[in-house]
Amino acid sequence: MFLLNNHPEYRQPLDPADAETLGVAAANKVERFLSFRENHAETPLVALPRLAAEIGVSAIHVKDEAYRLGLGSFKALGGAYAVIRLLLEEAGxxxxxxxxxxxxxxxxxRPVACSMTFACATDGxxxxxxxxxAQLVGAKAAIFVxxxxxxxxxxxxxxxxxxxxxVDGSYDDSVRESSRVAEANGWTVVSDTSWPGYERIPGLVMQGYVALVRESLRQMPEPPTHVFIQSGVGGIAAAVAGHLAVELGARRPTFTVVDPARAACIxxxxRAGRPVTIAHGEPTVMAMLECNTPSLLAWRILARAADAFMTVDEDDAISAMRQLADPVADDPAIVAGESGGVGLAGLLKAASDPEMRAALRIDGHSRIFLVNTEGATDPGKYEEIVGASPAAIATKTRM
Known part of the structure; x- marks a missing residue:
């Protein structure tokens, strides 16, 4: 499925509160917080010039979040940042x-931290x-899976x-259960999705993600003309799209949101023009994106800042993982988990389809930005799909 954005608020400025959450001042605050993390380092931006030439674009750059803060995914930027912010506010x-x-x-x-329990639902x-x-600050954590x-x-x-x-059931069931149990126990819910009356904390989580966009803009020789970002509840896509809209204004790139066909809530x-919950169906290999209800906060941003929405199939995601592990010619290899290469899967699908390519105005001058949102966070599953261990691919990258 491929849709151009026809929402009435498309291309309108972000809501002022959202612009503040994802703006330059917020990004500065996130980077200052990161400077106090012992294992913080900017993650690499990897160029794939051979693949770019093969599909007929000027450049492809992949922000590789497999190295982020020792956790192997971009999520390392969000949840822990929100925990620290909330602890400091409680201490204040x-x-x-x-x-x-x-x-x-x-x-x-420290005594304030010891009194707090942070809860969330997760795909991992x-x-x-x-x-x-929570461990960093000396608090407790209750994680619903x-x-x-x-x-x-x-x-x-x-x-x-x-x-x-x-929790029996789906991710959405675990979100509801985490909220119910946390309220009963006086715990603080740090969710990466939002619902009516609950937006500020998911906003802090998304704010943490802005660091990867800020780093990428510094690392790239020129700003991108096109971005393809995968989406679960919408948080990472909205964070990237929102910050680029604030930072680049009218020069912002064409932004495409990529969903698994089996979990295409965004x-x-x-398509509906309003938040909808989809039925929980057959599981998708893109496990970190298997969400059935969009974040209200993320959708409010994407309705204004995304240009197109598309789905990819199971084979597309698997092919992208293998493409990154066994790249064209002398392009560097990238270890991408089942959901990590979905942005690339969207790009490859769009670039090979004449109608999508024309609609997105992809041509020989296009500079593409992607995010490898996770490394091999399940090494066994990775080896089963790719046919080689994450360590073997990483070794090949260093050769």
Whole structure:
């Protein structure tokens, strides 16, 4: 499925609150917070010139989030950042003054952290970030996982000392259960999706993601003309689209949101012109994107800042993983998990379809920006799909 944005608010300025959440000042704050993380480093921006020539575009750059903060996905930027922000705010209320991130491990802040429990639902990656953030500050974490989350991903969350709470059903069921249990226990929900009356914290999560856009704009020789970003509930797509809209204004790139065909809640929302919940059907290999209800906050931004919406099939996602692992000629290899290469899957599908290519105005001058949103967060599944271990592909990259 491929749709151009025909929403009445398309190309309108972002809501002022959203522009503030995803703007330059917010990005500066995120980068300052990151400077206090011991293992923080900018992730690489990888150029794929041979693939670009093969599909007839000027450049392809992939922001490789497989290296982010030791967690293997872009989610490392969001959940932990929100946890830290919320702890400092709680400490400020307790102490009766503003508390700076430089005081995060102070004797005054630690007792506040010990009194807090942060909860969330997850497909895997967001829960790791919230659990890591809680461990960093000395708080507790309760992570709700649905039946489709692999044992490897659950174990990766548990390594940070989080309480794991299993939920029968889908991701959306785990979102509802986390909210219910957290309210009953006085815990703080740090969700990466929003619903009526709950937007500020998901906004903080999205704000954390802006760091990868800021880094990419510094790393690229020229701003991109086209962006393809995968979408679950819409958070990463909205964060990238929103920041580019604020930062570049009328020069912003053509932005395409890419959904799994089996979990296309953002595409169906775009088609309906309003947020819709889709039926939970057959599972998708793109496990981190298997969401059935869009984030209201993300949709409000994408309705204005996205240009097109499309779906990719299971084979498209698998092909993109393999393409990145075994690249054209001397392009560098990239380890991308099942959801990591979905933006590339969208690009390859659009570039090979004359109608989509024309609608998006992709040509020999186009400069494409993609995000590898996750590395091999389930190494066994990765090797099963790609036919080689993540370590073997990483070794090939270094050769």
């Amino acid at each position: 209320e307790s102490l009766g003054r503003a508390v700076d991130v430089s005081e995060l491990y102070s004797a005054e802040v 990656n967001h829960g790791r970030s919230v659990a890591q953030g 649905h039946a489709g989350v692999s044992k490897e991903r659950v174990a990766a969350i548990a390594r940070f000392g989080a309480e794991i709470i299993g 595409v169906e929302t775009a």
